[in-house]
Amino acid sequence: MYYILIFVVGLMVGSFLNVCIYRIPLKQSIVFPASHCFNCNHELNGLDLIPVFSFIFLKGKCRYCGDKISIQYPLVELANALLFLFAFIYFGFNLLTVFYAVFSSLLLVISVIDYKKGIIPNYLIIFGLILGVIYITFTVIITHSYDIAKNGLLGAFLGAIIIIIIIVISRGGMGAGDYKLMGVIGLFLGYKKIILVLFLAVVLAGIFATILLISKSKERKSAIPFGPFLAIAALSVLYYGDLIINWYLLYIF
Numbered sequence: 001m002y003y004i005l006i007f008v009v010g011l012m013v014g015s016f017l018n019v020c021i022y023r024i025p026l027k028q029s030i031v032f033p034a035s036h037c038f039n040c041n042h043e044l045n046g047l048d049l050i051p052v053f054s055f056i057f058l059k060g061k062c063r064y065c066g067d068k069i070s071i072q073y074p075l076v077e078l079a080n081a082l083l084f085l086f087a088f089i090y091f092g093f094n095l096l097t098v099f100y101a102v103f104s105s106l107l108l109v110i111s112v113i114d115y116k117k118g119i120i121p122n123y124l125i126i127f128g129l130i131l132g133v134i135y136i137t138f139t140v141i142i143t144h145s146y147d148i149a150k151n152g153l154l155g156a157f158l159g160a161i162i163i164i165i166i167i168v169i170s171r172g173g174m175g176a177g178d179y180k181l182m183g184v185i186g187l188f189l190g191y192k193k194i195i196l197v198l199f200l201a202v203v204l205a206g207i208f209a210t211i212l213l214i215s216k217s218k219e220r221k222s223a224i225p226f227g228p229f230l231a232i233a234a235l236s237v238l239y240y241g242d243l244i245i246n247w248y249l250l251y252i253f
Helices: 002-026 053-057 072-091 095-117 122-143 147-170 176-189 191-214 227-252
Strands: none
Touching: 002 072, 002 095, 053 072, 072 095, 072 227, 095 122, 095 176, 095 227, 122 147, 122 176, 147 176, 147 191, 176 191, 176 227, 191 227
16 A cells, blocks of 8 residues: 555656756746646646546647647656655665655656756756755764765765766766766765766666667767766666675675
8 A cells, every 4th residue: 555655656756857857957947837738838737637647548649739748758757656666665664765766756857858958957966965965964863873974975076076087088078967966876875886886877878879879870979968877877776786796796706
């Protein structure tokens, strides 16, 4: 029963994330005006805003003008619901899990915006930094130890510095948003896991780029947003980082 509730909450939050994905790059308020059709500007009512189900019932079209609704909306809602569900299954029902769930939602929003627009808005970075500081403060209070704080702050510094060095050496091979995002990720995962995040992100980006080149969807010099790969890598390390590191130490050394 609890997991069903978590899934539903995840869907509802996912619906709000779609608003953020559309409005934040345009520097619009995420609260006002009310949700409306982008084609006919008709204000949407409650029946139009039920996560996933409205898209299915309306057959992916606006009720008022028949304009096509992007598949992004139900996909983001479902993705966030699954992220919420997985977080609570893995970490259990506690306040720390709420931080991980919100962190996951943040990474989802950043991924979609970076993929579509090629930018990582500073508003999201600032939110991530504030969330990370609150997370670290809370863990210090409940554990009575500053180890996580030191680990997180060092992770943020190390993650940002590594990307900055890559940007300088590659002369703009990555964007400024990438080092800021790595700083946020470092706050949550710490310095020991931030290197693993970068490694996995590079591998994933390389595989994706190879597929695009083989399919001729992109040219060799075409830019590929790195944010989504950092986000996927960060989520992978959040859940399986210790397992990957232990496997590496066991079989490589």
